[in-house]
Structures are given as C-alpha cells and as structure tokens.
Amino acid sequence: xxxxxxxxxxxxxxxxxxxxxxxxxxxxxxxxxxxxxxxxxxxxxxxxxxxxxxxxxxxxxxxxxxxxxxxxxxxxxxxxxxxxxxxxxxxxxxxxxxxxxxxxxxxxxxxxxxxxx
Amino acid sequence: xxxxxxxxxxxxxxxxxxxxxxxxxxxxxxxxxxxxxxxxxxxxxxxxxxxxxxxxxxxxxxxxxxxxxxxxxxxxxxxxxxxxxxxxxxxxxxxxxxxxxxxxxxxxxxxx
Numbered sequence: 001x002x003x004x005x006x007x008x009x010x011x012x013x014x015x016x017x018x019x020x021x022x023x024x025x026x027x028x029x030x031x032x033x034x035x036x037x038x039x040x041x042x043x044x045x046x047x048x049x050x051x052x053x054x055x056x057x058x059x060x061x062x063x064x065x066x067x068x069x070x071x072x073x074x075x076x077x078x079x080x081x082x083x084x085x086x087x088x089x090x091x092x093x094x095x096x097x098x099x100x101x102x103x104x105x106x107x108x109x110x111x112x113x114x115x116x117x
Numbered sequence: 118x119x120x121x122x123x124x125x126x127x128x129x130x131x132x133x134x135x136x137x138x139x140x141x142x143x144x145x146x147x148x149x150x151x152x153x154x155x156x157x158x159x160x161x162x163x164x165x166x167x168x169x170x171x172x173x174x175x176x177x178x179x180x181x182x183x184x185x186x187x188x189x190x191x192x193x194x195x196x197x198x199x200x201x202x203x204x205x206x207x208x209x210x211x212x213x214x215x216x217x218x219x220x221x222x223x224x225x226x227x228x229x
Contacts, residue, residue, distance in 0.1 A: 004159070034217055043207055043220040044160075088160070095165075095172070102148035102167040103211055105218060107160040 004091050006108035013115055019076040021111050023089030026070070032092035032103070033065055035074045038110065039085045048074060079115040086110040120144045123208050123221035130198065131229055138193040138224045140208030146219070147212055149191040151183060154205040154223075166191060198228045 003026045013019045021035075032051050036044035050056045050063040050072070062075040072091075076083055090105040121142045130136050142149065151163040165173035166185040180202075182194040191208055205225050209218040 008157070041225075043223045045220070046217050049217055097167045097170070097172040101213075102165055102172060103213075104150070104162055104165055104173065105160075106162070109157065109159045 004089055004106050004108035006089050006111045008109060009112040010114050011111055013079050013113070015079060015081060015115055015117050017079050019079045019083065019113055019115070021074040021076075021087050021089075021113065023072045023108055024070055025072070025091045027091065027093065028070065030091045030093065033063070033072045034090040034092065034105065035063060036088040036090060037085045038088055044088055076113075081115050081117055084113055084115050086112045121208060121210055121219050121221035123224050125224060126222065127225045129227045129229060130195065132198060132200075135194070135196045137195065138206055138226075140191040140221055142189055142210040142219070144210060144219060145212070146210035147188060148210060149185060149188075150209045150211070150218070151191065151193055152207040152209065154207060160207065200228050202226065203228045
C-alpha cells in the first residue's frame with residue numbers, strides 16, 4: 001500500500017513567522033509531488049507542485065523535495081492568519097491504461113496550520 | 118468555479134434511499150475521479166475513469182455505483198448507505214500524466 005505521511009498538527013505559528021510542513025512518502029518511483037491547501041468545508045486547492053530535487057519558490061511558498069530521503073516539505077514565509085488551513089501533501093502515481101493513461105494522487109491526512117496574530 | 122461542478126452541495130439521505138451525485142467538468146480533461154474525505158482521514162480514491170472507461174475501483178462497496186456516460190460527466194449512484202458513509206465526496210479531473218487535478222467543490226453527504 002503506497003502511503004503518504006504527515007503530522008496532523010495543529011501547527012501553531014505567530015503571524016510573520018515561517019511555517020514548516022513536512023511529508024514523507026513510501027513509493028520510491030513517485031515523480032510528482034503536490035501541496036494542496038484546504039479551508040474548512042471547502043475543496044482542496046493546489047498551491048505548489050514540484051518534480052525535481054531541490055527547492056521551488058513561488059511567492060511566500062517554497063516547496064522542497066529530497067527523493068533519496070522520500071521527503072517533501074512546504075515552507076510558508078511571513079505567515080498570515082489567512083494561511084490558517086489544512087495542508088495536504090499528495091504524491092502522483094502514473095498509471096498506464098488502454099484508454100490513454102491517467103495519474104492518481106495519493107494524499108496524506110493533512111497538517112492543520114493555525115497562524116495567530 | 119474551478120471548471121468542475123458538483124451537485125448537490127449538500128445531501129441528507131436515509132439508509133433506504135437512492136440518490137445520485139453529479140460531477141461535470143468543462144476543461145476538456147480525459148480522466149475523472151471520485152474521492153471520499155472523512156474527518157481526520159486522508160482522501161480516499163474510490164473510482165477512476167479514463168476516457169469513459171473505469172480503470173480503477175479501490176474495493177469500494179457495491180452500494181456505491183459510478184457511471185461515466187461521457188468524458189465530461191461523472192455520477193455516483195448511492196443505495197442503502199450506512200451512517201459511516203457520511204463524508205465529503207469530491208470529484209476531480211485531470212489531463213495527461215503529470216498535470217495536477219482540478220477539484221470540484223464537493224458534496225457533503227449525511228446518512229441518517
């Protein structure tokens with residue numbers, strides 16, 4: 001069973017601090033990694049994707065990937081109360097199919113982040 | 118709207134009822150998915166359709182029956198559900214092998 005593990009939290013950080021969210025995965029063949037943000041009662045929305053080892057920055061968000069350690073992280077700089085949400089780590093599994101192939105995402109249970117003023 | 122529309126947004130049904138969830142995508146994607154999200158648990162993949170062909174069925178009980186009449190529409194037919202089936206049901210679509218999903222807003226299902 002392919003798994004994605006995250007600490008459930010809550011992770012509590014003060015406004016303006018850096019929030020660090022971590023994720024490990026079990027399938028060494030995974031090639032694509034995603035971070036989704038989910039506000040309470042809403043559907044997940046994609047905030048970062050990363051495919052290569054190293055760091056990828058987008059605004060206040062930085063995704064980090066280490067395939068050798070099977071580890072993905074998300075850093076949120078200058079955290080704001082509006083960043084308070086559950087952050088889902090997802091790993092893409094590519095599947096061939098006679099009808100053209102598809103990808104499926106395996107999700108972690110999410111880490112709840114609370115940014116307090 | 119994200120391009121993936123789910124209806125209804127909320128559904129309360131008795132254990133003997135039959136109901137259907139609907140998902141429609143306007144993105145021209147070739148794969149559609151049903152996920153179940155229960156409290157404190159990871160999203161669980163239920164069904165995958167690629168070009169209207171069911172390509173994955175993750176040991177989902179037969180009281181859940183999917184239907185994909187064309188590449189833009191996906192249904193989840195519900196029959197004699199149990200209270201533990203209460204959850205947020207999310208539809209998603211994708212295109213090609215490496216792009217990310219687009220999720221619908223979900224249907225919050227309560228079985229009483």
